Amino acid sequence: ARDQVQVAGSSTVLPYASIVAEAFGENFDFPTPVVESGGSSAGLKRFCEGVGENTIDIANASRAIREKEIKACADAGVTDIIEVRIGYDGIVFASQLNGPEFTAFEPADWFKALAAKVPNEAGEIVANPNMTWADVNADLPAEEILTFIPGTKHGTREVFEEKVLLQGCEDTGAMEAFTASGMSEDDAEAACMAVRTDGKSVDIDGDYTETLARIDSNTNGVGVFGLAFYENNTDKLKVATMSGVEPSTETIASGEYPVSRPLYFYIKKAHIGVIPGLKEFAEFFVSDDIAGPDGPLSNYGLVSDPELAETQAVVADEKTMGNAM
Amino acid sequence: MYDSPKAEAKLDQKEIKIAAEGVQVFYGDTHAIKDVNVQIEDKTVTAFIGPSGCGKSTFLRCLNRMNDTIDSCRVEGNIRLDGEDIYDKRVDPVQLRAKVGMVFQKPNPFPKSIYDNIAYGPRIHGLAKNKADLDDIVERALKRGAIWNEVKDRLHAPGTGLSGGQQQRLCIARAVATEPEVLLMDEPCSALDPIATGQVEELIDELRENYSVVIVTHSMQQAARVSQKTAFFHLGNLVEYGETGQIFTKPQDPRTESYITGRIG
Amino acid sequence: MYDSPKAEAKLDQKEIKIAAEGVQVFYGDTHAIKDVNVQIEDKTVTAFIGPSGCGKSTFLRCLNRMNDTIDSCRVEGNIRLDGEDIYDKRVDPVQLRAKVGMVFQKPNPFPKSIYDNIAYGPRIHGLAKNKADLDDIVERALKRGAIWNEVKDRLHAPGTGLSGGQQQRLCIARAVATEPEVLLMDEPCSALDPIATGQVEELIDELRENYSVVIVTHSMQQAARVSQKTAFFHLGNLVEYGETGQIFTKPQDPRTESYITGRIG
Amino acid sequence: MTDATSAGAAPRPARSSSILEQDARTRKRNAAESRFKMYGIAAIGIGIFFLCVLLFAIVRNGIPAFTQTFITAEIALPGDRLDKTGNRDPEEMAKVSTFGYKPVIVDGLVRALEDAGIEIPFEDKADVEKMISAAAPAQVRDTVLANPELVGQTVEFRFLASSRVDGYEKGRVTRGDLARDKNLDAEHLDVVDAMKDAGMLERTFNWDFIFGADASESRPEQAGIGVAMLGSFFMMLVVLALALPIGVAASIYLEEFAPKNRWTDLIEVNISNLAAVPSIVFGILGLAVFIQIAHLPQSAPLVGGLVLTLMTLPTVIISTRASLKAVPPSIRDAALGVGASKMQSTFHHVLPLAMPGILTGTIIGLAQALGETAPLLLIGMVGYIASNYPDGVVSGFMDPNSAMPAQIYEWAKRADPAYYERAWGGIIILLCFLMTMNIIAIILRRRFERRW
Amino acid sequence: MLLLIVLALAAIGFILGRVRALSSAGGDSRHLHSLPSYYGWNVALWTMVPALLVLLIWLVAQPLLIERSVTQLIPEDSYAGPGELSLIMSDVRRVAEGLDLAVAARQMSADEAAALSDPEGLRGTLGALGVALGSEIEPTTLAAAQRYRVLNATGTMVRNILVIALALAGFALAWMRTNADFRARNTVEKGVLLLLIGAASVAILTTVGIILSLIFNTVEFFRLYPARDFFFGTTWSPSFGGGSELGILPLLWGTLYISFIALAVAVPIGLFAAIYLSEYASPRVRGTVKPALEVLAGIPTIVYGLFALLTVGPLLVNVFGSGGVLGVDWMGGATSVMTAGLVMGIMLIPFVSSLSDDIINAVPQSMRDGSLGLGATKSETIKQVVFPAALPGIVGAILLAASRAIGETMIVVLGAGAAARLSLNPFEAMTTVTAKIVSQLTGDADFASPEALVAFALGMTLFVITLCLNIFALWIVRKYREQYE
Numbered sequence A: 001a002r003d004q005v006q007v008a009g010s011s012t013v014l015p016y017a018s019i020v021a022e023a024f025g026e027n028f029d030f031p032t033p034v035v036e037s038g039g040s041s042a043g044l045k046r047f048c049e050g051v052g053e054n055t056i057d058i059a060n061a062s063r064a065i066r067e068k069e070i071k072a073c074a075d076a077g078v079t080d081i082i083e084v085r086i087g088y089d090g091i092v093f094a095s096q097l098n099g100p101e102f103t104a105f106e107p108a109d110w111f112k113a114l115a116a117k118v119p120n121e122a123g124e125i126v127a128n129p130n131m132t133w134a135d136v137n138a139d140l141p142a143e144e145i146l147t148f149i150p151g152t153k154h155g156t157r158e159v160f161e162e163k164v165l166l167q168g169c170e171d172t173g174a175m176e177a178f179t180a181s182g183m184s185e186d187d188a189e190a191a192c193m194a195v196r197t198d199g200k201s202v203d204i205d206g207d208y209t210e211t212l213a214r215i216d217s218n219t220n221g222v223g224v225f226g227l228a229f230y231e232n233n234t235d236k237l238k239v240a241t242m243s244g245v246e247p248s249t250e251t252i253a254s255g256e257y258p259v260s261r262p263l264y265f266y267i268k269k270a271h272i273g274v275i276p277g278l279k280e281f282a283e284f285f286v287s288d289d290i291a292g293p294d295g296p297l298s299n300y301g302l303v304s305d306p307e308l309a310e311t312q313a314v315v316a317d318e319k320t321m322g323n324a325m
Numbered sequence B, C: 001m002y003d004s005p006k007a008e009a010k011l012d013q014k015e016i017k018i019a020a021e022g023v024q025v026f027y028g029d030t031h032a033i034k035d036v037n038v039q040i041e042d043k044t045v046t047a048f049i050g051p052s053g054c055g056k057s058t059f060l061r062c063l064n065r066m067n068d069t070i071d072s073c074r075v076e077g078n079i080r081l082d083g084e085d086i087y088d089k090r091v092d093p094v095q096l097r098a099k100v101g102m103v104f105q106k107p108n109p110f111p112k113s114i115y116d117n118i119a120y121g122p123r124i125h126g127l128a129k130n131k132a133d134l135d136d137i138v139e140r141a142l143k144r145g146a147i148w149n150e151v152k153d154r155l156h157a158p159g160t161g162l163s164g165g166q167q168q169r170l171c172i173a174r175a176v177a178t179e180p181e182v183l184l185m186d187e188p189c190s191a192l193d194p195i196a197t198g199q200v201e202e203l204i205d206e207l208r209e210n211y212s213v214v215i216v217t218h219s220m221q222q223a224a225r226v227s228q229k230t231a232f233f234h235l236g237n238l239v240e241y242g243e244t245g246q247i248f249t250k251p252q253d254p255r256t257e258s259y260i261t262g263r264i265g
Numbered sequence D: 001m002t003d004a005t006s007a008g009a010a011p012r013p014a015r016s017s018s019i020l021e022q023d024a025r026t027r028k029r030n031a032a033e034s035r036f037k038m039y040g041i042a043a044i045g046i047g048i049f050f051l052c053v054l055l056f057a058i059v060r061n062g063i064p065a066f067t068q069t070f071i072t073a074e075i076a077l078p079g080d081r082l083d084k085t086g087n088r089d090p091e092e093m094a095k096v097s098t099f100g101y102k103p104v105i106v107d108g109l110v111r112a113l114e115d116a117g118i119e120i121p122f123e124d125k126a127d128v129e130k131m132i133s134a135a136a137p138a139q140v141r142d143t144v145l146a147n148p149e150l151v152g153q154t155v156e157f158r159f160l161a162s163s164r165v166d167g168y169e170k171g172r173v174t175r176g177d178l179a180r181d182k183n184l185d186a187e188h189l190d191v192v193d194a195m196k197d198a199g200m201l202e203r204t205f206n207w208d209f210i211f212g213a214d215a216s217e218s219r220p221e222q223a224g225i226g227v228a229m230l231g232s233f234f235m236m237l238v239v240l241a242l243a244l245p246i247g248v249a250a251s252i253y254l255e256e257f258a259p260k261n262r263w264t265d266l267i268e269v270n271i272s273n274l275a276a277v278p279s280i281v282f283g284i285l286g287l288a289v290f291i292q293i294a295h296l297p298q299s300a301p302l303v304g305g306l307v308l309t310l311m312t313l314p315t316v317i318i319s320t321r322a323s324l325k326a327v328p329p330s331i332r333d334a335a336l337g338v339g340a341s342k343m344q345s346t347f348h349h350v351l352p353l354a355m356p357g358i359l360t361g362t363i364i365g366l367a368q369a370l371g372e373t374a375p376l377l378l379i380g381m382v383g384y385i386a387s388n389y390p391d392g393v394v395s396g397f398m399d400p401n402s403a404m405p406a407q408i409y410e411w412a413k414r415a416d417p418a419y420y421e422r423a424w425g426g427i428i429i430l431l432c433f434l435m436t437m438n439i440i441a442i443i444l445r446r447r448f449e450r451r452w
Numbered sequence E: 001m002l003l004l005i006v007l008a009l010a011a012i013g014f015i016l017g018r019v020r021a022l023s024s025a026g027g028d029s030r031h032l033h034s035l036p037s038y039y040g041w042n043v044a045l046w047t048m049v050p051a052l053l054v055l056l057i058w059l060v061a062q063p064l065l066i067e068r069s070v071t072q073l074i075p076e077d078s079y080a081g082p083g084e085l086s087l088i089m090s091d092v093r094r095v096a097e098g099l100d101l102a103v104a105a106r107q108m109s110a111d112e113a114a115a116l117s118d119p120e121g122l123r124g125t126l127g128a129l130g131v132a133l134g135s136e137i138e139p140t141t142l143a144a145a146q147r148y149r150v151l152n153a154t155g156t157m158v159r160n161i162l163v164i165a166l167a168l169a170g171f172a173l174a175w176m177r178t179n180a181d182f183r184a185r186n187t188v189e190k191g192v193l194l195l196l197i198g199a200a201s202v203a204i205l206t207t208v209g210i211i212l213s214l215i216f217n218t219v220e221f222f223r224l225y226p227a228r229d230f231f232f233g234t235t236w237s238p239s240f241g242g243g244s245e246l247g248i249l250p251l252l253w254g255t256l257y258i259s260f261i262a263l264a265v266a267v268p269i270g271l272f273a274a275i276y277l278s279e280y281a282s283p284r285v286r287g288t289v290k291p292a293l294e295v296l297a298g299i300p301t302i303v304y305g306l307f308a309l310l311t312v313g314p315l316l317v318n319v320f321g322s323g324g325v326l327g328v329d330w331m332g333g334a335t336s337v338m339t340a341g342l343v344m345g346i347m348l349i350p351f352v353s354s355l356s357d358d359i360i361n362a363v364p365q366s367m368r369d370g371s372l373g374l375g376a377t378k379s380e381t382i383k384q385v386v387f388p389a390a391l392p393g394i395v396g397a398i399l400l401a402a403s404r405a406i407g408e409t410m411i412v413v414l415g416a417g418a419a420a421r422l423s424l425n426p427f428e429a430m431t432t433v434t435a436k437i438v439s440q441l442t443g444d445a446d447f448a449s450p451e452a453l454v455a456f457a458l459g460m461t462l463f464v465i466t467l468c469l470n471i472f473a474l475w476i477v478r479k480y481r482e483q484y485e
């Protein structure tokens, strides 16, 4: 019989979950939960494999569970799922500490720098001609564009596309130009989010450490990082403001800083009461001591959820998704 | 027991140890042995002679089913050892080979010590009760192989470190150590000097008292010296088979005659 | 040039091809050849005889430095080919071996086609100008090796598929194909039948007209038949060396005599 | 004299008459010879060069992980805060969580600094907590719960310094770097320097790195590879115990006994194909077969070992077959000729002769298994798995555990640069593991190797 | 315990079988068909194998049967589906185990435990024994647990009796059959042969397992995404919002290109190293260099990845990039096919060198003698005689290296980048099928979406392709294989 809680999923949530698991092991008599990484997709997939000892109890995810997944879950007998939002992950744009002065960006800059196609002055849709950041925005250094953005496997990429590229697309009016050129709404959106493939933008399928290594060897590189990662590497990176707002746990929690995403974990209700310590772990996770603004998670870089009290209630009452929403 | 009246008439004194009837051997499509009938007597040395490539080795290997190991090799016909078909399904080739030992053309000692080379057969056949017994068997076999004096001081040196001739004598000793009933020798002396050859020939003579020995040789003198019966092969056919003296003095077949007279060695 | 007055007196007609003086060979601690002095004449067949393990092969391998390949082997003394020390630092063993070819005790055809086996030497030595030339060399070599008739239809079949005797003749043909000045043969006929042996002996006789041939053999008849000079080795010593006729009829050394008369083969 | 000899030889080619001087062709061939030999030396040189470069990089990056900075301080353990009922009942006292211990430690440390005459240059004295590891409260709590009578006394503790302080000691962190760091300020470093002078802070060899368990992202200073090492060890036991016998048995069957037919062709193709299957696919297989169907526990070294066994089998089989093939047929004939059965000839003669090759294949296979992460990802052995030491052989196989490469891979991804150094340190240990295995195999190989 | 009894019986069987065989031959082992120990083994195997097989089947079957019967005790309305039932059952098992433990720890007498029907306070008792329970115990659960214990006890007893009886029967049968003419060796060898065949079949089972574990998701993928676009599409651009293009061609191309470069590095270096080691090097050099090179195979691939990313990539850019030493502008970023290929090649060197060295070493010395005796130089001998003789084995080693190259991820991700591209320029970033399998499997996409499922289709396709390549390679090797000696 299994006696420790088994958690799997997003590697973005992993650091937080591991901090909680460690403290949980120290303060309770239950064994330290096992937290596996492997991505939101794999985590949810194993979560939805069914109910029983040989399946996991909690899935971490850096995005909300999708309809199709809920359905797949239900097909396998996993019907009662408790959704817990633990906070937000800030996404920041940073460059080499001693590199060019990339200190302030607007979504529009990123759209103009990275879009595969942009409308030119005449309103025609042409392949992106911008070669340096100065071409994009005269305030930016005249450095060749070289960005390291999350690869298509990362959830961060989705946030980046929607909150930065799409926003920039609308800000610059390119969206209108796209629809004006006869594209449907959907196609125009897709065009906004299409990233150029001529080497100016490099997809990173690995982790932020890889992005950091790339930035390290390219003075003019700008990379996309998680807030927590940045805060641990301020000796190498300098962060840029987005729309004039400096990223920090406070600005993100208040919603001033635009680029962030919620982090979740999902509990199998059927396992509560069967797997020892499962409920205690979930409650401990969202307790003020841990997930509050002064707790260790926030210290590490998690943007704590302003509505933490509600989340605590959800866990305490074991409110499943259907009932909660 | 055998329906060959001619053979029966001749072989009055000795029992027939191996009887081959209508043996055909194929290597894939090559027809290497063509319808050979031969009866090998017990307590007799039989020599197979013939030009190179005529199938002597092939036929010899049929007699203890060593050709089972060659995938492409196919044997037809009937070979009987003491009246039992050796190609019968029920026959265990391993047991057969323990009864019908073999010495090969190229010396092939195991990469082990000289002692272990000899002791291997007795060990797997459980011939020795204890260590002293085994030592005894090894010593006897090495003496019969006419190599004891050369190796007695280095029984635990590797067998592969010996000279070619020494290696071959080691292999003969190894075969003798398992006490077979029939001993097949494929040119056992081709790598030996005359003295060692003489010793081996003496050994063959000694073995004849109890066993049946079949020897392939290129040396007609050797065949004449050691064998009582001689079989002459040519292009896969058994051309002539009979008393050694008769074959060498009054060959019946013109092919035999031309081979014997055309000889230079 | 050589300080052996007795030898000089005898060898008046032929030039000396290889002269060995005070040769000692060690395998690690084993003293395999003990202070051997011998002078091998050009255009002569010299036979090395002696009991197994006496060092014939070892000494033969010294003559073209094949023992360089054995790590533990150490040669002392002086061996001269046409007056040039073959163990000189400047000597390239490769060039030496092209001049002094070798045929081994165990047939060792390359895992290639028969044609390629023969063509190998001529190719590496650049003896053929073109394909037709090479074909020619191969055919001539196979004919001299007395195996042409057997393989002419399957020149591109693998050489390893031949019978033992065929393989050895192939190896002789291969050695001849590179046109060496001296040909060392280590029991070249031990795997051959009398007819093939005769053919090889004829070949040796033919080669003698131009080259120097050294042959190790166990067959005293063969030594008597093909050689003009014979050297008798015993326990690593060169016991006696002289005209073949003389050695076989009037041996000087008691050991030689006992070996020759005690012979059975 | 050479003229005389060559005159009679009809087809003799133009060849240098003296062996003391080389003709043009020989010179050319010898040049080719030395070139060929040079290629060999160059090839080995390249291999060794890269080996040295890699080893140098690994050692240089990894060595700091083996030392750690510790802070020694006397901490008063006030009864009113740690044991509110005063019963000294561990069960009661366990109610005070690590969060309750933190202020106690901060107070103790502040007092210790004052006692040592070290001025605290920042406003909020509680900030001293940034200098010690987040592991400290748990350390004190565990000590107190184990010895309740310590409450009310002042006890000396040896705390891990926080990763930034440790980094400063190792030269990884400079004052300049801390300008924008919220985890530590430059003023703290003044305190650190003073503490060092006062003997409260020292850097020593860190056995916990070799024997300890993993720690969470917020306290790299506490992380160790010991538990993962055991995980790897148990997995290797499984792999060795299964892959070697199964691999050798399969090769013997295929090489010595199997009739050459469709079925064996199928097996043969299958095996070489399995060698090309990406290792993560074996993870998919392991998840489906061992966890979902066979209901073996998740994250267990047993399952990891089984998956890695399947993954290494092809390597073992292919190399074993190659070396079985290389044993000359005459040896088999010899054994059969004295009446050994095929089985006996194989096990007595062929197998020992093939042993060096088998061992080579096994080393390569094990090395591959030892360094593999991807399949472990799917069966749950990658992540934060800080279970403590398995307390027996069974729990060693069945309890959740990680493996060294998985641990290294995890560390390499983590944000705190202190983990980067630990990742390299982990690689050093992994390599030591590997070398040990290699040396054992080499000794065995020496005993079997001979040329015949 | 049971196992020990059976093993002990087998050991006794071994001794008795030996003795009986010997005595039947009058104490003289020469009259036996086989060696005495074979008779011993024969008896031991007959004792052990059937008994253990039954034990194994029983161990699998008993829980299933008991589960079924215990399940009936649990009210239908207390669970919703099979998953929850299994959870309740695991609770039942835990309670039953806890009770057993309690008896073993003398917390309860056996009778007390059997009679217990009130779950009150049981959680605490069991908790103290280290059996953690998630919640209070339901009476039905306790009842089921009791039933479980009873059934388990009976089952175990029956099992023990049956297994021991079988062991004894096998023992007796084999022992009776033991006599001088019994072909014990053949029987034992047949047993061993079966074992060997079993081992060889593991490969087949693995393949079947792989296919089965991939097939469902692959089919699911093709239901969501047209197969034609997958196999013939030349663009790979997954996106979260749907509308991804998932063409495999760029990935396949990257795989081939990177593997090719890796082999182009590893094969010559590895082969020359192997040749030098086996033909030229002294035993001492060989003894140190060979294991040293093998260390290369053991360095974790992540190290190679970092090496590619941090050292080799920038180095190549310095040479081939704009403003580089060569003054050409072929290379934009540090990640490229070349970077990954070179580094992977280094990793593969020992695969080629170690195995080839063993194989070359096994070529008989007489082969070398033959060539050297003709006046060939060492290198000519190696190139023209030794190498062809060793070729089949070397091809095997190279295939193994190629397989590793295809399966490698870390080096590709860090060295070659993540961009799927169809290009001939080796200095451009590309990626491989394997790397994408890993990234799609460990990504954040919806697991029921084609973007995640494509990993399985990729795995399947790669599997089929390598299978075809292997069949082809086998055919080639067959055609050119030559026996030597």
Ligand SMILES: Nc1ncnc2c1ncn2[C@@H]1O[C@H](COP(=O)(O)OP(=O)(O)OP(=O)(O)O)[C@@H](O)[C@H]1O
Pocket: B027, B030, B032, B051, B052, B053, B054, B055, B056, B057, B058, B059, B070, B072, B105, C161, C162, C163, C164, C165, C166, C191, C193
């Ligand atoms: N394994 C084999 N595969 C195919 N053909 C073979 C094989 N062995 C022998 N042969 C062929 O069968 C024929 C008979 O060969 P065998 O070895 O029996 O001759 P032999 O009389 O022993 O010759 P030798 O005196 O040279 O040893 C030859 O033509 C030979 O080429």
Ligand SMILES: Nc1ncnc2c1ncn2[C@@H]1O[C@H](COP(=O)(O)OP(=O)(O)OP(=O)(O)O)[C@@H](O)[C@H]1O
Pocket: B161, B162, B163, B164, B165, B166, B191, B192, B193, C027, C030, C032, C051, C052, C053, C054, C055, C056, C057, C058, C059, C070, C072, C105
């Ligand atoms: N490679 C070797 N290592 C050690 N000792 C060897 C080696 N080769 C030969 N010997 C020893 O050197 C001595 C001479 O051997 P050699 O092979 O020269 O004898 P031979 O006269 O050719 O014998 P045969 O007629 O049997 O071929 C023998 O005692 C032999 O054991």
Ligand SMILES: [Mg+2]
Pocket: B056, B057, B058, B105, B186, C163, C164
């Ligand atoms: Mg033959």
Ligand SMILES: [Mg+2]
Pocket: B163, B164, B165, C056, C057, C058, C105, C186
């Ligand atoms: Mg010799």
